Amino acid sequence: MKSQRITIKYIAERANVSFSTVAKALHNDPVINEKTREKIHKIAKELNYRPNVLAKGLRSRKTKTIGIILNDLQSPFYSEIYKAIGDIINKRGYTMLLSDSSYDEELEMKNISTMISQGAEGIIISPVARDSVSIRALIEDPIKAVFIDNRPSNPNISCVYVDHKEAARIATEHLILAGHRNILLLNGPLRLPSSQDFREGYVEALISHDIEVDEKMIKNNPISIERTCDQMRSIFSGEDNIGKADFTAIVCLSDVIAIGVYESALQMGFNIPGTYSLVGYDNILATKYLNPPLTTVHQPKEQTGLYAINLLLDEIENGHNEHRQIILNPVLISRSSVGNLGRNP
Amino acid sequence: MKSQRITIKYIAERANVSFSTVAKALHNDPVINEKTREKIHKIAKELNYRPNVLAKGLRSRKTKTIGIILNDLQSPFYSEIYKAIGDIINKRGYTMLLSDSSYDEELEMKNISTMISQGAEGIIISPVARDSVSIRALIEDPIKAVFIDNRPSNPNISCVYVDHKEAARIATEHLILAGHRNILLLNGPLRLPSSQDFREGYVEALISHDIEVDEKMIKNNPISIERTCDQMRSIFSGEDNIGKADFTAIVCLSDVIAIGVYESALQMGFNIPGTYSLVGYDNILATKYLNPPLTTVHQPKEQTGLYAINLLLDEIENGHNEHRQIILNPVLISRSSVGNLGRNP
DNA sequence: TTGTAAGCGTTATCAA
DNA sequence: TTGATAACGCTTACAA
Numbered sequence: 001m002k003s004q005r006i007t008i009k010y011i012a013e014r015a016n017v018s019f020s021t022v023a024k025a026l027h028n029d030p031v032i033n034e035k036t037r038e039k040i041h042k043i044a045k046e047l048n049y050r051p052n053v054l055a056k057g058l059r060s061r062k063t064k065t066i067g068i069i070l071n072d073l074q075s076p077f078y079s080e081i082y083k084a085i086g087d088i089i090n091k092r093g094y095t096m097l098l099s100d101s102s103y104d105e106e107l108e109m110k111n112i113s114t115m116i117s118q119g120a121e122g123i124i125i126s127p128v129a130r131d132s133v134s135i136r137a138l139i140e141d142p143i144k145a146v147f148i149d150n151r152p153s154n155p156n157i158s159c160v161y162v163d164h165k166e167a168a169r170i171a172t173e174h175l176i177l178a179g180h181r182n183i184l185l186l187n188g189p190l191r192l193p194s195s196q197d198f199r200e201g202y203v204e205a206l207i208s209h210d211i212e213v214d215e216k217m218i219k220n221n222p223i224s225i226e227r228t229c230d231q232m233r234s235i236f237s238g239e240d241n242i243g244k245a246d247f248t249a250i251v252c253l254s255d256v257i258a259i260g261v262y263e264s265a266l267q268m269g270f271n272i273p274g275t276y277s278l279v280g281y282d283n284i285l286a287t288k289y290l291n292p293p294l295t296t297v298h299q300p301k302e303q304t305g306l307y308a309i310n311l312l313l314d315e316i317e318n319g320h321n322e323h324r325q326i327i328l329n330p331v332l333i334s335r336s337s338v339g340n341l342g343r344n345p
Numbered sequence: 346m347k348s349q350r351i352t353i354k355y356i357a358e359r360a361n362v363s364f365s366t367v368a369k370a371l372h373n374d375p376v377i378n379e380k381t382r383e384k385i386h387k388i389a390k391e392l393n394y395r396p397n398v399l400a401k402g403l404r405s406r407k408t409k410t411i412g413i414i415l416n417d418l419q420s421p422f423y424s425e426i427y428k429a430i431g432d433i434i435n436k437r438g439y440t441m442l443l444s445d446s447s448y449d450e451e452l453e454m455k456n457i458s459t460m461i462s463q464g465a466e467g468i469i470i471s472p473v474a475r476d477s478v479s480i481r482a483l484i485e486d487p488i489k490a491v492f493i494d495n496r497p498s499n500p501n502i503s504c505v506y507v508d509h510k511e512a513a514r515i516a517t518e519h520l521i522l523a524g525h526r527n528i529l530l531l532n533g534p535l536r537l538p539s540s541q542d543f544r545e546g547y548v549e550a551l552i553s554h555d556i557e558v559d560e561k562m563i564k565n566n567p568i569s570i571e572r573t574c575d576q577m578r579s580i581f582s583g584e585d586n587i588g589k590a591d592f593t594a595i596v597c598l599s600d601v602i603a604i605g606v607y608e609s610a611l612q613m614g615f616n617i618p619g620t621y622s623l624v625g626y627d628n629i630l631a632t633k634y635l636n637p638p639l640t641t642v643h644q645p646k647e648q649t650g651l652y653a654i655n656l657l658l659d660e661i662e663n664g665h666n667e668h669r670q671i672i673l674n675p676v677l678i679s680r681s682s683v684g685n686l687g688r689n690p
Numbered sequence: 691t692t693g694t695a696a697g698c699g700t701t702a703t704c705a706a
Numbered sequence: 707t708t709g710a711t712a713a714c715g716c717t718t719a720c721a722a
Binding site: 048050051052053054055057058063065073074076079080082083086087090095096097098099100107113114115116117118119137225259262263285286288289290291292293 | 393395396397398399400402403408410418419421424425427428431432435440441442443444445452458459460461462463464482570604607608630631633634635636637638
Binding site for chain 3: 005007008009019020023027051052053054055056057058059060
């Protein structure tokens with residue numbers, strides 16, 4: 001298995017020319033004689049020559065590699081985003097380096113380091129925090145980056161994100177207009193910028209409708225079905241600081257959390273929207289087919305990915321240097337998980 | 346922005362030692378004096394030194410990079426698999442190169458080439474076909490590979506897969522035992538090995554219960570919600586060679602196809618399981634919460650990923666050379682999308 | 691204990 | 707039109 005590696009040097013031997021001639025021929029450099037060019041191409045093809053990207057990158061600084069750093073590879077939310085990114089990356093002849101930070105700053109830092117080490121020409125990242133060591137490191141590094149999903153506090157970064165505050169406002173208001181006044185917020189960990197924004201939107205909606213904000217009604221938990229079930233169980237069992245009769249509706253930071261509520265409904269025997277009305281966020285594929293179909297706020301995920309990669313490639317290939325911020329709008333998708341309490345006309 | 350790149354050479358200058366001393370110190374080579382070692386580490390840390398993986402890989406042939414090639418990054422089926430893979434890869438200090446072949450052999454070939462070019466030390470691939478130019482190329486190359494999701498025809502390849510034939514048999518038999526005899530098979534494109542296997546299992550189940558196999562009842566379409574809706578619509582409109590009354594149950598090659606049937610039910614106004622009983626395959630997360638909850642055949646996706654990456658890393662790191670084939674078992678998850686026709690006790 | 695030097699496979703410059 | 711050569715940043719004998 002000590003099989004000879006196919007390099008331009010090896011091709012040169014076979015073709016009886018110098019390796020630099022081979023290099024030029026392979027790049028279709030017009031200085032090379034048509035005949036030799038063809039001969040060399042033929043040999044390369046026969047030997048199934050594959051240029052060594054490492055050597056190439058080392059020498060030319062061009063690796064044609066883009067790093068994508070997200071927080072949860074498995075989440076349908078993120079997968080729609082990087083599906084869109086991946087398609088473009090492929091089409092444009094790049095390769096995608098992908099990694100998962102799992103909402104952990106240390107891991108994020110490591111991921112960024114690795115990608116830079118690997119010679120990624122650019123990075124698209126869904127940052128764990130609005131500002132952090134890793135983000136500052138990223139900005140200092142001469143590597144191009146586009147942030148998605150969250151607005152970084154430093155304005156000198158290109159980014160594409162949906163206005164989470166507005167999303168929460170829309171979702172909460174929808175419930176208020178359906179007559180709900182005691183609305184539970186199933187939020188994510190408060191250290192996440194999206195959770196902070198979402199919370200703000202929720203509060204704003206309540207206030208603008210003269211509803212008092214009760215801190216006990218805001219629950220911050222990791223974004224997962226299991227943890228959501230734990231939360232609901234603790235409310236039902238009386239362990240929590242609120243009881244199951246203290247609210248009539250639930251807003252969730254993400255559809256995954258909303259699915260956790262569906263699971264809880266199954267486990268604890270309550271009904272959606274009979275017992276609780278429910279609004280999610282993201283509009284992931286499955287929500288349409290849930291029982292009942294979930295009312296949720298749509299995030300343009302494909303668009304996010306598309307904008308992000310186009311911005312990045314533009315910066316890389318055309319040396320674009322001014323930073324652009326693209327804010328996308330959330331839109332309410334009304335389905336059947338919200339019941340009308342009939343207080344409002 | 347012409348910022349000085351931090352290399353061992355640069356650190357060497359700062360530390361007043363030769364660059365090879367730096368290299369050794371950074372590797373904690375015991376021949377280096379404790380004092381100088383510490384000094385060098387300190388400087389490296391201050392300068393935020395990141396080894397250039399390209400140079401490293403070029404010289405040492407170790408890139409710590411694993412390539413993952415799948416057919417549909419967005420599908421929850423695949424994302425569970427590479428989530429599992431990604432976790433291990435990260436934990437073991439590797440990086441993941443990910444790409445999507447979209448069930449296209451040409452793209453697959455390109456993806457393999459790219460990964461080899463990039464110096465990936467190993468590849469985990471869900472192959473488009475059981476045998477193909479790209480697969481043969483992959484075997485000839487000295488790169489380690491593990492196939493998942495499908496059994497390749499060449500036995501000299503490590504692989505991890507679920508027995509799709511058995512899965513189809515279980516699914517179909519489940520319907521037969523519920524009294525169904527006219528069962529529509531919503532299969533994938535016939536060029537896909539999984540479709541071929543699935544078809545076999547379906548046929549086997551029918552035969553073993555003395556039900557005649559009707560080719561018209563087997564539909565091969567791309568695996569997507571949209572194409573499934575198209576198929577159902579053509580049956581309902583009479584354009585197809587079977588009519589809507591010709592069957593009472595449906596088996597699907599994947600849960601995504603099954604979701605397409607749910608969508609069709611919505612669009613065309615039929616009922617599950619009232620009009621048609623339905624069995625899916627994969628047991629993706631959402632199936633449990635569909636309306637009605639989908640009866641499906643579970644594929645151990647996380648296990649698939651885990652086995653695959655462990656096999657691969659074992660081959661890479663321990664030079665394991667014998668190839669191993671791991672076959673995983675599908676298991677029926679009975680929920681509420683199958684109605685009993687009452688013919689059997 | 692530290693330093694010198696060759697080489698990994700390219701690109702790119704200059705000379706022939 | 708072709709060839710020789712240096713350089714990219716690192717690893718790794720071997721020499722000092």
